[in-house]
Amino acid sequence: MCSISSPLSSSYSIAPLSSASSSWLGFIPHAKTRSSRLTTRRLRCPRANLSPDPLLVQAARGHAINRPPVWMMRQAGRYMAVYRKVAEKYPSFRERSETVDLIVEISLQPWRAFQPDGVIIFSDILTPLPAFGVPFEIEDVKGPIIESPICDEEGLKCLHPIDLEKLQFVGESLTILREEVGEKAAVLGFVGAPWTIATYIVEGGTTRTYKNIKRMCHTAPHVLKALLSHLTQAISDYIIFQVKSGAQCIQIFDSWGGQLPPDVWEQWSKPYIKQIVSSVRKKCPETPLVLYINGNGGLLERMTETGVDVIGLDWTVDMADARRRLGNDVNVQGNVDPAYLFSPLPVLTNEIHRVVKAAGQRGHILNLGHGVLVKTPEEAVAHFFDVVRGLSYDTLFEDGVAAKELEPLPTR
Numbered sequence: 001m002c003s004i005s006s007p008l009s010s011s012y013s014i015a016p017l018s019s020a021s022s023s024w025l026g027f028i029p030h031a032k033t034r035s036s037r038l039t040t041r042r043l044r045c046p047r048a049n050l051s052p053d054p055l056l057v058q059a060a061r062g063h064a065i066n067r068p069p070v071w072m073m074r075q076a077g078r079y080m081a082v083y084r085k086v087a088e089k090y091p092s093f094r095e096r097s098e099t100v101d102l103i104v105e106i107s108l109q110p111w112r113a114f115q116p117d118g119v120i121i122f123s124d125i126l127t128p129l130p131a132f133g134v135p136f137e138i139e140d141v142k143g144p145i146i147e148s149p150i151c152d153e154e155g156l157k158c159l160h161p162i163d164l165e166k167l168q169f170v171g172e173s174l175t176i177l178r179e180e181v182g183e184k185a186a187v188l189g190f191v192g193a194p195w196t197i198a199t200y201i202v203e204g205g206t207t208r209t210y211k212n213i214k215r216m217c218h219t220a221p222h223v224l225k226a227l228l229s230h231l232t233q234a235i236s237d238y239i240i241f242q243v244k245s246g247a248q249c250i251q252i253f254d255s256w257g258g259q260l261p262p263d264v265w266e267q268w269s270k271p272y273i274k275q276i277v278s279s280v281r282k283k284c285p286e287t288p289l290v291l292y293i294n295g296n297g298g299l300l301e302r303m304t305e306t307g308v309d310v311i312g313l314d315w316t317v318d319m320a321d322a323r324r325r326l327g328n329d330v331n332v333q334g335n336v337d338p339a340y341l342f343s344p345l346p347v348l349t350n351e352i353h354r355v356v357k358a359a360g361q362r363g364h365i366l367n368l369g370h371g372v373l374v375k376t377p378e379e380a381v382a383h384f385f386d387v388v389r390g391l392s393y394d395t396l397f398e399d400g401v402a403a404k405e406l407e408p409l410p411t412r
C-alpha cells in the first residue's frame with residue numbers, strides 16, 4: 001500500500017490490484033506514486049460475460065448481486081458541500097478537472113459518502129477538446145465557452161489528431177481510481193458523442209435552439225461531416241486510452257442527440273456513434289458501452305442499432321415501455337427523475353421500487369434519468385443509495401411482497 005497526500009489535506013491509500021482482476025487484458029500505464037512517471041504494465045480488461053445480467057458490478061466485484069447495480073449521473077459536483085469547498089479553493093473548473101490530485105479527490109467524494117457501485121471520473125465531455133485543437137473555458141452561469149467556434153472550412157484548419165499526452169491527467173487519474181476502489185466498484189470513464197460535442201464547437205457554447213449547427217446540416221454539410229469524422233476518430237482514440245488507463249465501463253453522452261428529429265439523428269449522429277463502437281470493440285471488445293441521450297423516447301430502437309451494451313433512459317420514458325420496445329437483449333440504465341430527490345424520502349423510496357420493478361430482474365443499472373441537480377439535498381442522495389442497497393430481487397418480485405414494501409406516502 002502506498003499513501004498519497006492530496007492538496008486537500010486528506011490522504012488516500014492505494015491498494016494493489018487484486019487477483020480477481022486477472023482476467024483483464026491489454027496494457028495500461030500504472031501510476032506508482034502521485035508524481036511518478038507512468039510505467040507500462042500488463043493490464044486487465046474484464047473478460048466479462050457480455051450477457052446482460054451480471055455485466056458491470058460482477059465485472060468489478062467478481063460476483064453477482066441480487067439487485068441492480070447503482071450509480072448516479074453527475075454524482076460528483078456542486079450539490080456536495082465538500083465539492084463546493086474544493087471549488088472555492090480552486091475556482092477554475094479546468095484546473096479542478098485537469099489536476100490529478102483534484103480529479104481523484106473529487107471523484108472519490110461521492111464514493112466515500114455513498115458507496116455507489118460505480119466511481120465516475122470527475123471530468124467533462126469537453127475536457128479532450130484542447131488536445132485536438134479546440135480551446136475552451138467553463139464560466140460560472142454561462143457554462144462552456146469555445147474560443148473560436150467552427151463554422152466553415154477555414155475553421156476546420158485548427159483541428160489535429162488527438163494528442164493523448166495532453167490528457168495524461170485523465171489516464172493517471174483513472175489508474176489511481178482503479179487501484180483505490182479495487183473490486184468494490186467499477187471505474188467509469190465517459191465521452192461526449194460527436195454530434196453533442198459538435199454542438200458546442202459550432203455554436204460556441206451552450207445553446208437552447210441548435211440553430212447554427214442544424215442549419216449547417218443543409219448549408220455546409222461537407223464541413224459538418226469533416227468535423228464529425230474528426231471527432232469520431234478523436235473520441236474513439238480517447239475511449240481506448242481511458243480503458244487502457246483503467247476505466248471498466250464507458251458512457252457515451254449524446255446528450256443533445258434528442259434535439260434532432262429521429263431521421264436527422266439517423267443521418268448526423270448514429271453513424272458516427274456506430275463507428276466509435278466498432279473501433280472501440282476492436283481494441284477493447286469486453287468493455288461495456290453505455291449510450292445516453294437526453295429526450296430519447298423517439299430514438300430508443302434506433303439507439304440499439306449503434307451496437308452499445310446499455311441504453312441510458314431519461315425519465316420521460318416509461319421504464320416498462322422501454323423494456324417492451326427494446327426487448328431483453330439490451331441492458332437499460334436509469335431512469336428516476338432527478339427531481340424526486342427533492343421529494344419526501346418515502347416518495348423517493350416508492351419511485352425507486354417502481355422503476356426497479358418495471359425494469360425487471362436482469363440487465364438494469366439503476367440511475368437517475370439525467371444528472372443530479374444543483375442544490376439536491378445530500379441526504380436524499382444517501383437515501384437513494386441506501387434504498388437500492390437494501391433491495392433484493394427475491395423479495396421485490398415475490399408475489400404481494402413488493403406491494404407491502406412500498407412505504408406509505410405522507411398525507412397532506
Ligand SMILES: O=C(O)CCc1c2[nH]c(c1CC(=O)O)Cc1[nH]c(c(CC(=O)O)c1CCC(=O)O)Cc1[nH]c(c(CC(=O)O)c1CCC(=O)O)Cc1[nH]c(c(CCC(=O)O)c1CC(=O)O)C2
Nearest residue numbers: 073074075076077078093120123124125143144206253255
Ligand atoms: O452543468 C451545468 O449547469 C454547467 C455547465 C456545464 C459543464 N459541462 C457541461 C455543461 C452544460 C452546458 O452548459 O452545456 C456539458 C456537459 N457535461 C457533461 C454532459 C453530459 C450530461 O450530463 O448529459 C454535458 C452535456 C449535457 C448537460 O450539461 O447536461 C458530463 C459531465 N460533466 C461533469 C461530469 C462529472 C460529474 O459531475 O460527476 C459529467 C459526467 C456525468 C456522468 O458520468 O454522469 C462535471 C461538470 N461539468 C461542468 C460542471 C459545472 C461546473 C462547475 O462545477 O464549476 C460539472 C460539475 C457539476 O455538474 O456539478 C460544466
